[in-house]
Amino acid sequence: MATHRREGVERAGGIRLKDATGRWMILTTVLGSSMAMLDSTVVNVALPRIGRDLDTDLAALQWTVNAYMITLAGLILLGGALGDRFGRRRVFVIGVVWFAVASLACGLAPNDIALIAARALQGVGGALLTPGSLALIQSGFHPDDRAKAVGLWSGLGGVGAAIGPFVGGWLVDGPGWRWVFLLNVPLALVCVPVALRHVPESRDTSVPEGGRTGADGRRRFDVLGAGLGALALALVTYALIEAPNDGASPVVIGAAVAGVVLGVVFGRVERRRTDPMLPLSIFSSRLFTSVNLVTFCVYAALGGFMFLAAIQLQVVAGYSALGAGTALLPTTVLMLLFSAKSGELGQRVGPRIPLTLGPLIAAAGMLLMLRAGPGASYLTDVLPAVALLGVGLVTMVAPLTATVLASVDAGRAGLASGINNAAARAAGLVAVAALPLLARMTPEAYRSAPEFEAAFRRAMPMCAGLLVVGAALAWWQVRRPADDPALKRSEPRTSCAVGAPGLEPEPDR
Numbered sequence: 001m002a003t004h005r006r007e008g009v010e011r012a013g014g015i016r017l018k019d020a021t022g023r024w025m026i027l028t029t030v031l032g033s034s035m036a037m038l039d040s041t042v043v044n045v046a047l048p049r050i051g052r053d054l055d056t057d058l059a060a061l062q063w064t065v066n067a068y069m070i071t072l073a074g075l076i077l078l079g080g081a082l083g084d085r086f087g088r089r090r091v092f093v094i095g096v097v098w099f100a101v102a103s104l105a106c107g108l109a110p111n112d113i114a115l116i117a118a119r120a121l122q123g124v125g126g127a128l129l130t131p132g133s134l135a136l137i138q139s140g141f142h143p144d145d146r147a148k149a150v151g152l153w154s155g156l157g158g159v160g161a162a163i164g165p166f167v168g169g170w171l172v173d174g175p176g177w178r179w180v181f182l183l184n185v186p187l188a189l190v191c192v193p194v195a196l197r198h199v200p201e202s203r204d205t206s207v208p209e210g211g212r213t214g215a216d217g218r219r220r221f222d223v224l225g226a227g228l229g230a231l232a233l234a235l236v237t238y239a240l241i242e243a244p245n246d247g248a249s250p251v252v253i254g255a256a257v258a259g260v261v262l263g264v265v266f267g268r269v270e271r272r273r274t275d276p277m278l279p280l281s282i283f284s285s286r287l288f289t290s291v292n293l294v295t296f297c298v299y300a301a302l303g304g305f306m307f308l309a310a311i312q313l314q315v316v317a318g319y320s321a322l323g324a325g326t327a328l329l330p331t332t333v334l335m336l337l338f339s340a341k342s343g344e345l346g347q348r349v350g351p352r353i354p355l356t357l358g359p360l361i362a363a364a365g366m367l368l369m370l371r372a373g374p375g376a377s378y379l380t381d382v383l384p385a386v387a388l389l390g391v392g393l394v395t396m397v398a399p400l401t402a403t404v405l406a407s408v409d410a411g412r413a414g415l416a417s418g419i420n421n422a423a424a425r426a427a428g429l430v431a432v433a434a435l436p437l438l439a440r441m442t443p444e445a446y447r448s449a450p451e452f453e454a455a456f457r458r459a460m461p462m463c464a465g466l467l468v469v470g471a472a473l474a475w476w477q478v479r480r481p482a483d484d485p486a487l488k489r490s491e492p493r494t495s496c497a498v499g500a501p502g503l504e505p506e507p508d509r
Contacts (some may be wrong), residue, residue, distance in 0.1 A: 015200070017149055023199035025140060026149060030156045031191040032096050033133040035184045036126045039068070039103070040331075042168025043142040044310040046177040050115070050447060053177065057443035059110040062241045062432055067116045067137055067309060069429035070237060071123030072130070075424070077277050077418045078222070080131035088135045089201045093192055095128025100188030106181035137200040159336065159454025164446065169325030189339040222277035226333025228266040229277075233257030233426060240433035245443055265352055278419065288407035288416060290477035291355075291400060297470030298396065301463040304435040305366055305389075308459055311446055312369075316453045317376040327382050334390030339398045346399030355403070355474035358396025365389030366460050373453055377486035392467075403478070431466075435459050495496035 015022045047061045054060070083091040102125055105118035134153065141149045171179040236259035239252050246252050270276040283289045306328070313324035346354050365388030371381040404420045436445070439459040445451045 001470060003094075015140050015145075015443070016142050017145040017152075020150070021200070022141065022145070024194055024280055025136065026152050026156070028191050028194040028199055029133040029136055031151055031187055032092060032129050033153070033185050034156075035096065035191075036130050037102075039126075039181075039184065040166070041164030041257060042171070042180050042325070043068075044306050045165055045168040045174045045178045045321050047307075048311055048314045049172050049177045049228065049321060051446055054109075054112045054115070056112040058436060058441060058446050059245060059443055060116065061446065062307075062436065063116045064112075064119055065242070065432050066237050066429045067120040068123040069425050069432075070230060070233050071120050071426035072126045073422050073429065073500035075127035075226055075284050076131060076422055077116070077415075078226040079129075080135065080418055081277070082128070083132045083135055084203060087201045087203045088132050088139060089195060089199050091128050092132030092136060093195050095125050095130075095132060096188050096191050097125075098194070099129055100124075100185050101427055103181045103184035103188075108187075114150055125382045134200060136202065139392050140200060141340070148448055155453065165325030165328050165332075166322070169320065169322030172321035175220075222270075222273060223277055225270055225273065225277040227271075228269060229263055232259050232262035233429065235262065236435045237429060240430070243437050244441065269286030274378055279415070280455040285407050287478065288404065290473060291351075291403050291407060292420055292423050294355055294359075294402060294403075294470045294474050294478070295423050297473065298362075298400070298427075298465045299394075299424040300427035300431040301359075301362070301366070301470075302393075302465040304459065304463050304466075305369070307432045308435065308456055309369060310373075311452065312372060312456045313376075313382070315446055316374060316449045316456065317372050318374070323378075327378060328386055330383065331386050331390035333392065335395050335397065336385070338394045341471065342394050342396075343398035343402055346402060349397045351403040352474060352477070352478045354395050354399040356471045358392045358394075359467040360392070360398075361395060362389050362392025363464035363471075365392055365425055366464045366467070370457055370460055413462075419508035431463075432443040435462065438462060 015025060017023070017026075043065065047064065050064065051057075051061050079091065079095070099122055100119035102118050106115055108119055108252035109115035129407075137149050137153055167183075168180050171177070171183065177290065189244050235255045239259065239446065242255075242508040243252050267280070270278045271280050297477060310324050313327055314321060315508065365385050368385035368388060369382075372385065376382055401420070402418075408416045436455070436459075439455040439462070441455040442451065445455055
């Protein structure tokens with residue numbers, strides 16, 4: 001078995017939740033993860049105001065969302081591995097500081113180019129702090145308190161996600177959209193000193209089986225794989241976003257072809273390396289592959305919906321930024337209140353039923369959102385749609401996460417979680433890039449209520465269709481983990497990077 005050394009935490013014990021150190025650790029990890037979580041929920045609400053203030057087109061708004069997602073999705077697995085090697089607290093703190101500095105740059109950006117560049121830097125910081133926050137809890141707390149600590153982290157983080165759209169709308173309508181980003185700076189000023197003073201360092205110095213180490217016996221990092229993956233995503237995203245402006249120009253076609261080619265090269269590199277960021281052998285589990293395909297469909301639909309609905313409510317329905325943010329709140333509240341019960345139900349009935357019904361219910365909610373036109377009533381037009389969407393997400397998200405972790409052997413649970421997280425984020429960025437193109441939105445569509453409404457009506461059935469495809473995949477391919485032949489074979493233990501929101505596997509003792 002691999003051996004592990006923990007700095008600052010005794011091997012036989014760990015931090016107890018009742019101790020001051022345990023409470024400080026919960027505080028700092030929640031603050032850190034909330035920075036990234038808040039940012040992902042509040043920026044969509046601010047997009048129409050950003051576009052008007054910076055006098056930019058729809059493509060720039062798409063890049064404002066996707067520049068962050070590209071670097072985050074491309075580097076999150078590498079970020080988890082860096083924390084395991086160099087110290088989880090150290091990499092977490094670096095990520096928080098990096099994220100805060102990039103947020104400051106976003107808040108001070110004089111134009112759309114500067115804002116997009118700063119958002120890409122934010123994604124790098126997110127890739128460092130996101131996996132680190134949960135890894136610190138999983139590696140630091142006593143086994144008897146670990147589940148409760150993770151529950152507190154998840155619950156408090158969920159509250160942060162729930163209030164994010166409300167806070168974002170209030171900031172946009174009040175002091176201005178720049179404060180959506182500047183808010184991260186005071187959070188970091190609290191988080192970093194607490195982490196340095198109260199959170200013990202931990203790292204994984206195991207020597208994995210399978211030869212995935214360098215000559216010095218220490219783990220190597222697949223920087224080439226991370227770079228190829230991020231660049232492939234960036235090129236494909238560029239082609240999708242710029243196509244409405246430039247059409248089938250040589251630059252757009254060249255970017256699309258280059259992105260696809262780099263994606264193929266990425267797969268070949270990962271297959272041949274002895275230390276891949278993404279070991280393709282993990283996809284020998286048919287269940288794991290199927291659930292990640294379902295994840296891609298679900299989060300592509302959800303990412304496209306969240307991007308367009310926040311604009312629709314403001315530009316077409318006439319809501320304020322605060323009103324639009326508050327209107328979407330029931331979805332998050334339902335998930336916060338009932339996800340645990342949904343996970344228990346999924347354990348009893350198996351993943352197939354919730355992963356089939358959940359996307360279908362969510363699809364119905366997205367179609368109901370077509371009622372949110374000019375002068376839409378919140379109680380009769382918007383609330384039924386977002387409530388039904390929330391019920392669908394409650395039904396499927398917890399069973400989906402549990403099935404991902406159960407679909408591989410225990411030694412790869414952290415890696416499986418990281419891959420699933422990256423797949424969800426990649427799906428969202430592809431949807432944000434592709435939906436305006438498929439719905440035939442012009443670069444100035446968000447400035448015209450009739451034009452945006454027409455495009456929104458074309459886009460929502462596409463999002464619902466993605467959910468139906470996900471439901472069909474789940475019904476056809478997803479079974480209980482025990483029925484997957486790949487899990488009945490003994491697999492060697494491999495080193496893995498943690499990717500939030502999954503849990504790091506319990507180390508060998």
